[in-house]
Amino acid sequence: MAIATAVLLLLALPFYVSSFWLQTGLFAMAAVIGAIGLNLLSGTTGQLSLGHAFFLAVGAYGYVWLAGDPSGTGTSHLSGLGLPPLVALVLAVALTGAAGGLFSPIAGRLRGMYLGIATLALVFLGHHVMLNAREITGGFNGRSVPAMELFGFSFTDTSPAGLAVLGVPFGGLERLWYLGLALVAVAYLTARNLLRGRPGRALAAIRDSEIAAAVMGVPIARYRSGAFIVSSMYAGTAGALLALVFKRVVPDHFGLLLSIDYLAMIVIGGLGSVGGAVAGAVFVSLMPQLLTKYADHLPLLTAPGTAGSGLTPGDAARYLYGAAIVLILVFAPGGLAALAHRRPRSRNDTARRNGRLPLLHRTTSEPQGAEALSSKEHTP
Known part of the structure; x- marks a missing residue:
């Protein structure tokens, strides 16, 4: 029931929220896809990766180049292969997997x-390439992103123009919302099936003990390389979705801070949990936006631009966001996923923890005193 309610709520949001929240939600969807991929690598397999931003950039620029106008007559005057957008998206994910495969032996x-x-090192190398490969990336100014199309249906404000559903205008963000939901659903279900099967058990065995996994016949190097390729393909999908939401990609979008954000997502959500990766990505993506938007209503704050040393709403939002992260890590070391699976503690558990109740105690249904003796006498 909870899952069904959440799905219905997500499907109905474009009818009620503004474009600002739709765009923020799309950023969160891209973060969810990328965080699931990084959690498969770092949380399940135990491999630390700080280069996730590089693979997001490969997916974003790969889609832009593959779907770009081959004549170069667009606003950026940069040519591409002119492939159909859906084919370009699939090939961009495959291209990211190939990039991960080249790095997988390492x-x-x-x-x-x-x-x-x-x-x-991949992040710095990728940033250098994005700045200097101007024919493909556009250099420092980046390049515009071709619109996604499916069977003649464009995920923009046009084609068909003036589209309305139940009286609500459906522009580019509303249309991209459902594309993002479909990509998130595919990414989530694929990761769940992967972890529940033999590959997931092998990756968890490698994380827990490489020696034990090798003794059981698990090819460690091959599974590590495979996990890296799958994680990079998830990142490529997230990068392509980010490009569609941004509508223009620039190298500064894919710096080291983006990799650190993704690492924070899986730690806050819970390592090794697909649901935890989703929760961590939503938290890191939405919490700063919520705090920044509503920090003006907090008391004892100084208005921006006012002379003095008071606390501005922007500073308060950053402090509250940092405090929220610290509280989660202190009181839920296993992340948000651990909070969801924590069972309520009974009074006996509390008493046992405080040392007032022995681990083995007599229940009220057992005979006591003379009744216990008489029952032992009549026992054959």
Whole structure:
């Protein structure tokens, strides 16, 4: 019932919320897809990656280049292959998987901080390429993103123009909303099925003990490389969706801070949990927006631009966001997923924890005193 209610709520949101919240929600959907992929790599397999932003950039620029106008007559005057947008999206994800495959031999042999530093180099290398490969990326100014189309239906404000559903105008954001929901559903179900099958058990065994996994016949290097490729493909899907929402991609969108945000998502949500990755991505994506938008209503704040040393709403939003992260990590070390699975503690559990109740105690249904002796005498 809870899942069905959540699905119905997400399907109905475009009819009630403004374009600002639709755009914020689409950013959160892209974050959910990328966080699920990173959680498969870091949470389930135990491989630290700081290069997730690089693979998001490959997916975003790959889609733009594959679907771009081959004549170069657009506003950016940059050419592309002119493929259909759906084909370009699929090939952009495959291109990201190929990029992950090129790096997978390194990922199969490194672990821990060594792998983290190696993937960190990808971010700086990718930023350099995005700035200098101007024929493909547009350089510092970036390039515009071709609109997504499915069987002649455009996910923009036009074609068909003036589209309305139940009296509500359906523009580009409303149409992209349902495309984002479909991508999130596919990403979520694929990850759940992967973790519940044999590959998921093998990846968890590698995370817990490589020696034990090798003894059981798990090819460690191959599974590590496979996890890296799958994670990069998730990142490519998220990058393509981000590009469709931004409508213009620039290199500054895919810096080191983006990789750190994704790492924070899976830690806050809960390592190794698909639902935790979803919750962490939504938290990191929406919480700063909510605090920034409603921080003006907090008391004892100084208006922006006012002379003095008071606390502005922007500063208060940042402090509250940091405090919320600290509280989650302190009181829920396992992340938001651990809070969802925590069972309520009974009075006996509390008494046992405080040392007032032994672990093995007599229940009220057992005979006591003389009744216990007589029952023992009549027992054959």
